[in-house]
Amino acid sequence: MPASALALVADKQKPQAAPDAEVVVLKFGSSVLRNAAEAPAVASEIYGHVRAGRKVVAVVSALSGHTDRLLADARALGLDHENELLPAYVVLGEEKAAALVAIACDRVGLDAVGLSVGELGIVVEGPAQHARPVSLKGERLQQALAEHEVVVVPGFGGVRSNGRVALLGRGGSDLTAVVLAAELGLDRVRLVKDVDGLYDRDPACETGTPLRYRRASWETARQLGGALVQHDAIDLGMQHGVEIEVAALGRAEGTVVGERGAPPGPVQPEAPLRVALAGCGVVGGGLLNRLLPDKRYEVVGVLVRNPAKKRDVAAPADLFTNDVEALLAKKPDLLLEAMSEGEAGHALIRRALEAGCDVVSANKQAVARDPAGLQALAAANGCRVAWSASVGGGAPMIETLRAARAAGPVAGFEAVLNGTVNFMLQRLGEGAAFADALSDARVAGFAEEDPSSDLEGHDAAAKVKLLSFEAFGRAPADLPRDELSAETPLGDRPVRQIGACHDRGGRLEASVRLDGDLKDALFQSLNGERNALKVYGQDGRVWTCKGRGAGRWATTESVLADVADVVRARRAAAELV
Structure with a gap:
């Protein structure tokens, strides 16, 4: 310049x-x-x-x-x-x-x-x-x-x-x-x-x-x-x-x-969006922390296992409930689902959509059960469902894949999808004992008390299925997984957990592998909880994105971005009425 x-x-x-x-x-x-x-x-x-x-x-x-x-x-x-x-x-x-x-x-x-x-x-x-x-x-x-x-x-x-x-x-x-x-x-x-x-x-x-x-x-x-x-x-x-x-x-x-002007017009004041929250752990607590002081939202209830449990977010005690019916009876405009259980989360999402309530989910296990069915249920009830935060934390993987697919057919993708495992692999590569690496991940807010979903590859597999749905409109029938444990041989080279799916002549080949033979500079450069995605178009083009794949604030931000999209869609729909 x-x-x-x-x-x-x-x-x-x-x-x-x-x-x-x-x-x-x-x-x-x-x-x-x-x-x-x-x-x-x-x-x-x-x-x-x-x-x-x-x-x-x-x-x-x-x-x-x-x-x-x-x-x-x-x-x-x-x-x-x-x-x-x-x-x-x-x-x-x-x-x-x-x-x-x-x-x-x-x-x-x-x-x-x-x-x-x-x-x-x-x-x-x-x-x-x-x-x-x-x-x-x-x-x-x-x-x-x-x-x-x-x-x-x-x-x-x-x-x-x-x-x-x-x-x-x-x-x-x-x-x-x-x-x-x-x-x-x-x-x-x-x-x-x-x-x-x-x-x-x-x-x-x-x-x-x-x-x-x-x-x-x-x-x-x-x-x-x-x-x-x-x-x-x-x-x-x-x-x-x-x-x-x-x-x-x-x-x-x-x-x-x-250059151009236009006459001014009246503006209809907007009432705060009534929001219900399901889950108040790492992500749910982050969301509650951001929503409570924001005048654009009114938090009407928080679904938890134990309403009496002390939490790290200052919130009125009467917000908390363990009764799904009581939560939905408050008639929220939007449900933010951040539960740790896949089956319970999936059932709650369906209940909310059937009631005409918009849903944003950070629960990949819940959404990956039937993403097409959830979209169809939302459409049938005139509401919206979004789940960008369920894959990649703060890395916009869903958006990147949608952009790639909009540009032409997708040949496949590869990704580091689990921030907890990537964080631990770095610690293990630096010589830490397995128990210490896991403890560090918990202290950093990346690993749940029960980390089995991460370590056994279930978390990454659910994300591969969701990304496959975005890329190909369907999920792979078979998805082999490598597990990370104290007995897993890692060798002396950097190792990453790579989730991948490729279209091989109409057949989807997918896996979650611990790869110690990395040649891709994008994946080699990832440290700590960072995730990355590489999407391959059939025409040879490549799309990439990266970001923090775990942690309260990165995932909270992704949920809030979905919330902003839902709010814009609600406004657009209201203007058409």
Whole structure:
């Protein structure tokens, strides 16, 4: 990319860093990132885009109030408003927030990297507090996009030709996002705010009914946007043909600011989605932790074996029940099934679907029993069933296979599918005793108290069946499995548990094997609980994905991504009525 790319963006070249992946620029302001506890919600928004096959550049503002505190600290030492040392200190707020978001992304299994203001390379000129971007030295950004799924960058700051940091004015993170979208040849940038778009008046006002713009012209945005979108960002977007989308966390719709406008209309307020949870272990506890403080959801009940058991999530005691009938009698809109038992989970999913309740499951043993039957039952009752979290944890394996199949017939796939076993194999390869490796997996939150399903290959076999259903519309009749035990000979080479299925002239050949003769760099590179998938198209094309295959937060994130898909489908269906 040329150093003076701002003058050349009219060419609209696609980013060289990721020619096979769409790139999106998302900006998160302090209204949605008020404190460190809200970083997981930002990571969820990013995860949804990565799961859909996109690479993400996330522009982050400082946490709420942090910039003012930094300014106060500096002024207490005698630095005045125009001191050229002040901006380098102030942008530490954005850099800290960017680091927190990158950490939150890593926790859920995203391949993320954070850049500093200097590494990002926006070159600016003009006043230290309100500089103007003139170019981007984008080599570091391009390299990061080529090597990672997510690049998290600080907004608000740029670098002068003399190397000193300058600020882009209040609201300057909006401008940073528009600059990067223009430089990457994108037609749109998404600004994630605490409101779901641009309104004709303050949505919090008590007089009249505020109307939201589906599309707003540049001029309308200048007149009504106020502090919602920085005017410099609006001007640059108009200059370079980059539409600015304003939306809220978890909402597909918002306001698109661009050349064309449209009259505003009323917005029907949405009641919280009534959610029931089945299971409160590693995954269920993670879901409860995320859902309880989220005003978009109302948790109406949690199905557990022992309602009186102490748990690691603070929740009202009256939520817990061991009575399936009592749970379904609460008439939830959505059931999140995260039980450890396959048969009981399958029966509960069917009961919920028969009652017209949408279902998201993380229970591969339950879903793999009859995925086609569950889909048919959901369709017959006008509801939805999703199970992406049941395979691969935070790695979007179901989505990758669906994308491959949409592009043409699939010849086969190979995958590391069990995070617990992969974690243990690494420990065993490092010389740990079997009992110690298993204990470490339990402490890390990857292994259940009864790990037999993982160690005997049943967990991976169920996932192979589900992936086979996605790839071929059917599951293999025979699926031999290797077991991992203290007596399993592993040799002195890296070993991975590989689940695979290939179409051999119409016959499916599948297996779960402990492979000590790995030649594939993708599988060789996997450490700890990480999983990966490689899909082979009949035309020779190959699709891959990887991520954390076990653990509370990675799997929780995958469930929440399915929830977001279900919510969007519910909204779309409601609009057709």
